[in-house]
Amino acid sequence: MKNTLSILFLLLLSASCNQNKPTRQEVITKYYQAFEEGDYQKIKALINDTLTLTSGDYVTPYTHESFYEFFKWDSIFKTSYAIVQLDEADHEVIVKVTSESVRYRFLKNNPLTCQFTISFDSGKISKIESGECPGTDWDIWQKERDSLVSWIQQKHPRLDGFIYDMTMVGAINYVKAIELYEAKP
Template identity: 60%
Template structure:
């Protein structure tokens, strides 16, 4: 009787401790929650050893270390994410996500609502492809970027290059440029 009890206890323990595999929708939800709370240690558990981000012609492959740099860059702008919809198609997720940030606000596209096709390898996110940003006004976006870059080059050349610097320091300089530009326009 004791042996039967011990075997049943061990069996229940092992079944209860088995890893529950997350669905792709759950992985995407947890990924965006981790981005929202700026928790990279949690976020990296949902991405593959390498992850590729694509937006138009822009294709950027990342390792965990280089993706951390992108994560820090984005967090400087205090970007928040809210999932609007998740649809599963052929083991991929089409995610509609609303993003708000200081940068998007300056570029007059806040919030930015975009759709992403998210692919998986071995149960982890391996690719995030930007499909479309609904309601985005890219002409205003580009006009604001051009105006900021021109103004910075003429008035604060020490910040030159911020627009292409995808490091945390680049994001800090981007914010400085925005603040100086706004202060000058008042």
């Protein structure tokens, strides 16, 4: 009888612990909600010590500190996120996200809807791989970006390089470049 009670107690304890552990889909939902709320501390709790973002040939590894810089960069564009679809496959989750921002609006692809494959390590997000962005017109994106960069180089060279500066200052300069470009006579 004593053994039966001990086993029952361990099973209940185990079930209780498993109920408190969020699913991968819940982690992803909380991740995008934290971005939406501008709460980096919540994001930090959901990502692994190292997080890798991939987009095409670009692979960028982040620590918590360097990802915070990316977070600050993104926040300057007032980006909003909405999960459109979440599907779990093997050890990954495929998520389709629609986002809107000052930058996407300028690049004439607002909102931007993209698919991401998200991988986990020990229950935390460890890799986010960009996939297709159906409906995105990359030719217009590139044309608008190149026009802005060229005009800034000629008219406001002190802002030149904003396109490659993935810091908060770079994003501030990017927004300033957009404002100057849109206000041009």
